Amino acid sequence: MLEKNYTPKDFEEKIYEKWETNGDFKPDMSSDKDSFCVVIPPPNVTGVLHMGHALDYTLQDILIRYNRMLGKKVLWQVGTDHAGIATQMVVERNLAKDGISRHDLGREKFIETVWKWREQSGGTICKQLRRLGASCDWSRERFTMDEGLSRAVRKIFVNLYKDGLIYKAKKLVNWDSKFMTAVSDLEVIQKECVGKMYYYRYPIEGEEGKYIHIATTRPETMFGDTAVAVSKDNEKLKHLIGKNCIIPIINRAIPIIADEHADPEKGTGAVKITPAHDFNDFEVGKRHDLPLINVLNPDATLNENTPYEGITTLEARQKTIDALSELGLMDKIEDHPMVIPYGDRSGVIIEPLMTDQWFVDAPVLAKEAIRVVEEGEMEFLPKTYEKTYFEWMRNIQPWCISRQLWWGHQMPIWYGPDGHIFCEENEELAQAEADKFYGKHEELTRETDVLDTWFSSGLWAFSTLGWPDKTEFLDTFYPTSVLVTGFDIIFFWVARMMMMSMYMMKKVPFKKCYMHGLIRDEHGHKMSKSKNNTVDPIETIEKYGADALRFFMAAMETQGRDINMSEARVAGYRNFATKLWNAARFGEMNEAKPVADFNPDNVSLAVNKWIIAKAKEATLEVTKNLNAYRFSDSANSIYQFVWGTFCDWYIEMIKPILYGEDETAKAETKATFAWVMDRILVVLHPFMPYITTQLWNNLATRDVELMHHTWPTEDVVDNQAKEAIDWAIEVITVIRSLRAEMNLPAGAKLKAYIKDDNNKIAIYIKDFANIICSLARLETIETLNGEITPDMVQTVCQSSTILLPLKGVVDFSAERERLQKELAGLDKNLAGYASKLSNPNFVERAPIKVVEEEKKRQTEALENKAKVEEALARIANL
RNA sequence: GGGUGGUUAGCUCAGUUGGUUAGAGCGUUACGUUGACAUCGUAAAGGUCGUUGGUUCGAGUCCAAUACCACCCACCA
Numbered sequence: 004m005l006e007k008n009y010t011p012k013d014f015e016e017k018i019y020e021k022w023e024t025n026g027d028f029k030p031d032m033s034s035d036k037d038s039f040c041v042v043i044p045p046p047n048v049t050g051v052l053h054m055g056h057a058l059d060y061t062l063q064d065i066l067i068r069y070n071r072m073l074g075k076k077v078l079w080q081v082g083t084d085h086a087g088i089a090t091q092m093v094v095e096r097n098l099a100k101d102g103i104s105r106h107d108l109g110r111e112k113f114i115e116t117v118w119k120w121r122e123q124s125g126g127t128i129c130k131q132l133r134r135l136g137a138s139c140d141w142s143r144e145r146f147t148m149d150e151g152l153s154r155a156v157r158k159i160f161v162n163l164y165k166d167g168l169i170y171k172a173k174k175l176v177n178w179d180s181k182f183m184t185a186v187s188d189l190e191v192i193q194k195e196c197v198g199k200m201y202y203y204r205y206p207i208e209g210e211e212g213k214y215i216h217i218a219t220t221r222p223e224t225m226f227g228d229t230a231v232a233v234s235k236d237n238e239k240l241k242h243l244i245g246k247n248c249i250i251p252i253i254n255r256a257i258p259i260i261a262d263e264h265a266d267p268e269k270g271t272g273a274v275k276i277t278p279a280h281d282f283n284d285f286e287v288g289k290r291h292d293l294p295l296i297n298v299l300n301p302d303a304t305l306n307e308n309t310p311y312e313g314i315t316t317l318e319a320r321q322k323t324i325d326a327l328s329e330l331g332l333m334d335k336i337e338d339h340p341m342v343i344p345y346g347d348r349s350g351v352i353i354e355p356l357m358t359d360q361w362f363v364d365a366p367v368l369a370k371e372a373i374r375v376v377e378e379g380e381m382e383f384l385p386k387t388y389e390k391t392y393f394e395w396m397r398n399i400q401p402w403c404i405s406r407q408l409w410w411g412h413q414m415p416i417w418y419g420p421d422g423h424i425f426c427e428e429n430e431e432l433a434q435a436e437a438d439k440f441y442g443k444h445e446e447l448t449r450e451t452d453v454l455d456t457w458f459s460s461g462l463w464a465f466s467t468l469g470w471p472d473k474t475e476f477l478d479t480f481y482p483t484s485v486l487v488t489g490f491d492i493i494f495f496w497v498a499r500m501m502m503m504s505m506y507m508m509k510k511v512p513f514k515k516c517y518m519h520g521l522i523r524d525e526h527g528h529k530m531s532k533s534k535n536n537t538v539d540p541i542e543t544i545e546k547y548g549a550d551a552l553r554f555f556m557a558a559m560e561t562q563g564r565d566i567n568m569s570e571a572r573v574a575g576y577r578n579f580a581t582k583l584w585n586a587a588r589f590g591e592m593n594e595a596k597p598v599a600d601f602n603p604d605n606v607s608l609a610v611n612k613w614i615i616a617k618a619k620e621a622t623l624e625v626t627k628n629l630n631a632y633r634f635s636d637s638a639n640s641i642y643q644f645v646w647g648t649f650c651d652w653y654i655e656m657i658k659p660i661l662y663g664e665d666e667t668a669k670a671e672t673k674a675t676f677a678w679v680m681d682r683i684l685v686v687l688h689p690f691m692p693y694i695t696t697q698l699w700n701n702l703a704t705r706d707v708e709l710m711h712h713t714w715p716t717e718d719v720v721d722n723q724a725k726e727a728i729d730w731a732i733e734v735i736t737v738i739r740s741l742r743a744e745m746n747l748p749a750g751a752k753l754k755a756y757i758k759d760d761n762n763k764i765a766i767y768i769k770d771f772a773n774i775i776c777s778l779a780r781l782e783t784i785e786t787l788n789g790e791i792t793p794d795m796v797q798t799v800c801q802s803s804t805i806l807l808p809l810k811g812v813v814d815f816s817a818e819r820e821r822l823q824k825e826l827a828g829l830d831k832n833l834a835g836y837a838s839k840l841s842n843p844n845f846v847e848r849a850p851i852k853v854v855e856e857e858k859k860r861q862t863e864a865l866e867n868k869a870k871v872e873e874a875l876a877r878i879a880n881l
Numbered sequence: 882g883g884g885u886g887g888u889u890a891g892c893u894c895a896g897u898u899g900g901u902u903a904g905a906g907c908g909u910u911a912c913g914u915u916g917a918c919a920u921c922g923u924a925a926a927g928g929u930c931g932u933u934g935g936u937u938c939g940a941g942u943c944c945a946a947u948a949c950c951a952c953c954c955a956c957c958a
Contacts, residue, residue: 009920193955200958219958232958266957274958283956341957387885391953394884398954490953520886525893527951558906561895563886565951569893571907578920589917628897635895639905654917662916736924743912743924750914780914832902845938853900853939860901 009584011548040480047086052131068689072714082145155466178356180303181349200339218270361405372501411453461499464512520565550691551577612724756787
């Protein structure tokens, strides 16, 4: 017996546990069908589940469960990411609570601490993922830092290095002064703000009282200036080219050079060049062979090359301005809108800094990654993301992969005493190479830098399947089927996976890439902790059940759009689950049990034929939409069928049968009910795995777990079977409307008549009198024999006239008004039809089918108009 | 500066190749008889589909321009 109330908390976790212990999520390697594989976008090991995850994983689980039911070999490869900076940050913060810094521990101890910490709390997100119902194969869970994946990282690194695609270079890089590491371009957030533009002047060397005026947003970097640039086309200033000017305060002479970088229209037309601290200036410096003077320490304080050693850039800026003012060289300070780069994790200002770093030659790797998308080997869904991808890939810059962190993959690089580089997969190999190279044994030191987190996640699609070993899983599941992820990591992750996979595997990592949007709050604002508008998915699940949240995600997911979170809507889908629960209880109470040899194509009652046709139709809709990755359409198809068709109509229509005397009809109806209920559970299962499983197991003894049940693909919809009941539904609806409009008491049992010359209708009336009477609250309904009398309220339904005799209760003036309204509506439509049909262009150019339709509508409306006019005439004088 | 997406009912959103009277959920109003369900049922109100032009027999849907919103990318002193 099912409980009276639907309480998801009572069974969701139990069901999941059972699935997992039974190994239900493992791929059926014996299947002779295709393979289907999704690799999960690995959540940060430090993470907790947020709504974005809930969306991402729900969509994947729907696809996974659907394909599993199609009988394929299905693998959802799960795992977590070591998330270099993010994790190091969290652990450092924890240590800081005890007043310990990572330097107190030293590298080795610190890394140990991180591993320990990961063991304690790294499982949180995986537990939460289970709560959501994600059917991933936990027996294959991987971690980007585990031994196998680390081996993959080292191997591909060595390959890239030996192919010349990884190199070391001293370059200007984005420097994060909090974590004291380089970061990639993508990890820099440009924020708009109003800053200051400082105008001051440098004296011209040897020309008393002459100056060159410059404008800058960063006066404190002037100690690193090695030139001032002026455009050769700048009529006012070009005479200064070739002269020297003096940097005040430190009194160092620098040349005034000609360079197109200096736009005569901007600032003062003269721009100070600080090659070591600005990406533009660096290029200028290269063109003119200017020296680089670094003025910053790694912690973003000024260094010994300045008069302000040890103080921060902001403090130094003020001191510089003060000093310039004292010298009488300040001209003015203006507000200036500008963008300032911040570290996405650290939140501190990013400084361009000259350092030794390692780079991946992304422009070379991008070529293949672009080609396979151009040629359709990998397809973005929605397609618009292709453009974003191409745009970025075609303008890609070398990827800085070295990080001066401790937590991460230490690069497989060893240096000889003379700095010679040995890149091998392990120390023994490197040593052997070195011994060969030097002809004797030399001590090697290993590069301390670790790799950008995204380097290892870039290998995720094949490293998790066993690469570099040749494994059955790699053979079976690579290339994977589809990647489902948010557009926010298209560059970070998708692009890198494409490049790494094409380089190493020569095959795309996934055949399709489905990109979804962000989850926002209910008014469309981005969720963030600082705005305090986040919604915790686990809390939502506790309150409404995982199925409700999942269905919400599916129903709201339309391609290319963000989703606004709405608790009311989640509650609505919980109500949907309740509705289904109660429908199942209804079946249970009426002993509607699945019948083993039931043949849905062999039922005789019209309602049963009808619901079976509708169920098959809904199944086809869901299937079609899932195949097209149209999540909301597929969810809505099944929702509409369950609530709007099965519960609202079918259940109501079969009550007279179930409570009646006809045992044959009863038996067939019960069997049909059970068949449809099973069908619902099957088709709804990918969306709502818990409630469907719970009902599946409680309604009957089953041979097969619902999640392994075969998805119906052989349906043929009997369209004729739909027609009769669809007609009855329309009649019922019209009568209900009429009753409400006439304010007839709900309890009043009425007689109704239908006037129609069509024989088929006469048969329908006889066949469905029971159903119509029961649902429209009538005493009887029959064909009208004889004349329409003035005490009958009339309305039209398709070709029929429907009549309700209301002896003595008809308010004729109200009735006239109602009929007039009906008439006005008809006239409006008729005007539309007439104008179209009288237009020769329409009649000649529109397809015949459309014209015919229009004519039919016109004829019908004219007939109905006549009927309404008759009715009006009948009561004209009453 | 470049690019992308959005603008449809009070709110949040669907609307697949242009073709009935533009749909749903929530909210609102009225009424609730019945032995699955008040986490419910029935009925109803509510929209000149951002604006302006164009293409077409026909435009929410295609094209152009424009306004506003959101996001992404970009080295502008």
